[in-house]
Amino acid sequence: MILETLAGAPYLAFHVKILAFRDFPTHLTFDGRQRMIALATQAVSNCVNLRSCSWTRDGTLSTRMLQALAGLNSLKELEINAKPGAFGAWVPEDLLAFQGLQRLTLIMPARSVVEILPEWSAKNRDTLESLVIICKSTPYLNDEILQGMLPSLENLRRLHLAGCVKVTESAIENFLDGNRHLRSLAIEACSSRFNMNTLASTCDTHKRLESLTSISLTMPPSKESSERRKWFGDVILLLKHSPLESFQLYASGGTDEIISYEGIDHEAIKEIVDSHAFTLRRIGIQRLIVPVESLAYICERCPQLEEIFATLCGVGRDTLAQALVTGRRLRNVHLTLMNDVAGEMRPLHLLTAHAICQHIARSCGDNLQLIGSQTKVWQVERSFSAGQIIRTLGAYTGQQIPEQFLMMRA
Numbered sequence: 075m076i077l078e079t080l081a082g083a084p085y086l087a088f089h090v091k092i093l094a095f096r097d098f099p100t101h102l103t104f105d106g107r108q109r110m111i112a113l114a115t116q117a118v119s120n121c122v123n124l125r126s127c128s129w130t131r132d133g134t135l136s137t138r139m140l141q142a143l144a145g146l147n148s149l150k151e152l153e154i155n156a157k158p159g160a161f162g163a164w165v166p167e168d169l170l171a172f173q174g175l176q177r178l179t180l181i182m183p184a185r186s187v188v189e190i191l192p193e194w195s196a197k198n199r200d201t202l203e204s205l206v207i208i209c210k211s212t213p214y215l216n217d218e219i220l221q222g223m224l225p226s227l228e229n230l231r232r233l234h235l236a237g238c239v240k241v242t243e244s245a246i247e248n249f250l251d252g253n254r255h256l257r258s259l260a261i262e263a264c265s266s267r268f269n270m271n272t273l274a275s276t277c278d279t280h281k282r283l284e285s286l287t288s289i290s291l292t293m294p295p296s297k298e299s300s301e302r303r304k305w306f307g308d309v310i311l312l313l314k315h316s317p318l319e320s321f322q323l324y325a326s327g328g329t330d331e332i333i334s335y336e337g338i339d340h341e342a343i344k345e346i347v348d349s350h351a352f353t354l355r356r357i358g359i360q361r362l363i364v365p366v367e368s369l370a371y372i373c374e375r376c377p378q379l380e381e382i383f384a385t386l387c388g389v390g391r392d393t394l395a396q397a398l399v400t401g402r403r404l405r406n407v408h409l410t411l412m413n414d415v416a417g418e419m420r421p422l423h424l425l426t427a428h429a430i431c432q433h434i435a436r437s438c439g440d441n442l443q444l445i446g447s448q449t450k451v452w453q454v455e456r457s458f459s460a461g462q463i464i465r466t467l468g469a470y471t472g473q474q475i476p477e478q479f480l481m482m483r484a
Contacts, residue, residue, distance in 0.1 A: 077110075080117035088121035091144035111136045111373070118142040126151035130181055133157070137164040138274065144171035150201075156183035161175055166190045173197045177204040177232075184457040188214040192222035196290060201228040209237035211263065221248060223341035228252050234260035235289070241265055243273040250282045263326045271306055274312035281315050287353075288320035289313065293362065299339070306342040306473040310349060318350040322383075325361040337363030338387070350391070351375045358383035360410060366397050373401035380441075384412040387419065395437035402439050408446040421448055426466065428452075435465045446469070 078309045080087040097182075102110060115138045118124070124146050129135055132155045133358045140274065143149060152175055175198045180187065182311050194203060205227065207215055215238045227233070230253055234367045235241055241264045250256070261268070277303050278282050291309065313321075340358060347354070373379060380403050386394070389411070398407065411422040422430075427447035435445055435454045442454050445467070452467035 076115040076317075080120055081113050087117065088122060090121045091123055092126045093118075093121065093124060094126075094128040095134075096128070096130055098129075098134040110136055115141050115142045119145070123148050125149065126177075126362065128153040128179075129272045130155050132182070133159045133163070135164055137168050140164055140168040141171065144168075144173075147174075149176075150174070151152040151278050153177075153179035153206075154181065156180040156187045158184055158186065162163045169194055170197060175332065176199050176201050176284065177206075179204075179206040179208070179326075180442055181208045182210055182212075183207065183214065185214045188219055191219060192226070193214075195223045195226035200229070202226065203229060204232035205230060206232070206234040206260075207236070207238060209239075209267055211237050211239050213240045215352075217245040221247040224249060224252060229255065231255055232258040234258070235264060236260065236262040238264050239266070242267055243269045246273055250277065251280075255285055256283065257285055258288040258320075259286060260322075262290060262292045266294065270308040270312065274308040276395070277281065278311050278314050285312065286316040287315070287318060288318075288322075289316075289318065290322040292324060292326040303339065303342060306338065306346075311417065313346075316350075316412070317353050319353050319378075320356040320358075321346065321350070321354065322356075322358040322360075324359065329367040337365070338368070340365045340371070341370045343368040347372055347375050352377065354379060360385050363387050366393055369394075370397035370400070373398055373404070375403075377403070379403060381406040383408045387412040388414055391433045394430060395434045396433055399439075401438050403441055404438060405441045405443045407434070407438075407444070408451070411447055420459065424448055424450060433465050435467060 451470045455468040
């Protein structure tokens with residue numbers, strides 16, 4: 075077990091710089107839990123050069139473990155499930171011991187944790203560059219809390235908010251008024267009252283977001299295509315002064331299915347592409363149907379494009395391959411492929427999707443490394459036969475979760 079090794083071999087723990095625990099035993103007896111806490115505390119204490127820690131399993135942290143982590147002067151990045159847990163396993167005040175953090179990610183924070191954020195962020199004011207808060211449609215983080223944090227967020231390069239249903243454009247406007255360094259912004263499934271037009275107009279007037287290279291948004295529920303086009307126009311205005319490299323958009327979880335089926339019209343995609351064609355490296359539009367002509371336009375017009383994630387319906391393999399073939403720098407493609415069956419949207423069978431991906435891999439350039447569909451990702455493998463390059467799909471062997479599955483969704 076990793077913890078036993080780190081706890082019993084300080085000379086090995088000395089070299090550990092990154093710890094990531096996505097899974098952890100939870101069904102333990104009281105004595106078993108105490109032994110596990112002691113083991114984890116010793117293991118963490120031995121990692122004296124630890125720079126980044128991710129501990130995301132709900133109910134597995136404790137005060138002693140947090141104290142051990144906070145005692146590491148080398149720690150700069152922290153990602154935790156921010157729910158203190160039953161029986162006082164830890165308390166929000168334990169988090170105030172963490173100072174000098176550069177990157178902070180809180181998953182499903184409890185109300186009591188959110189309430190100390192202004193005080194906690196103040197302790198990391200001079201160093202904090204990235205703040206990610208992922209809620210699950212909870213009202214705890216709101217404009218008032220964010221307002222209290224603003225003096226400590228002036229150095230942020232990255233702000234990602236997901237599922238924060240009480241956060242409106244007002245808080246984002248106030249944040250941007252005091253921040254000129256932001257490079258990455260995600261506003262996902264926030265308040266239904268979020269006024270994109272107001273935010274976009276303010277940013278255009280004051281030429282804000284001039285350093286922004288990455289944005290991720292969820293399209294608000296709307297049954298009218300005219301409303302969707304207006305919202306998309308506001309987004310284009312929002313990004314008018316940004317050297318955009320990454321654009322991600324998807325339907326929010328509460329979106330009516332008919333919206334996802336209709337998706338985004340070609341003219342809207344064309345406008346965002348024309349505005350940022352020479353800087354875009356990554357485009358992801360998911361849970362919203364993308365016209366295949368838009369896919370072709372993106373690949374043809376964006377010479378730096380390396381990654382594309384899209385949802386399509388009823389498109390043949392030859393048409394898809396032809397659309398993607400002009401993306402000479404493409405290295406990562408993921409397609410959610412759907413069919414309309416008697417008026418119902420259904421995903422293609424995985425074997426069919428695999429065959430389509432195989433055909434695309436044979437047609438695309440030599441830069442293509444990963445291609446996926448539905449819930450699968452394959453590596454593009456190359457071999458030589460009779461003087462020709464043969465491209466086939468093999469199992470994904472990377473240790474990291476494929477990028478397309480890390481897109482934030484609330």
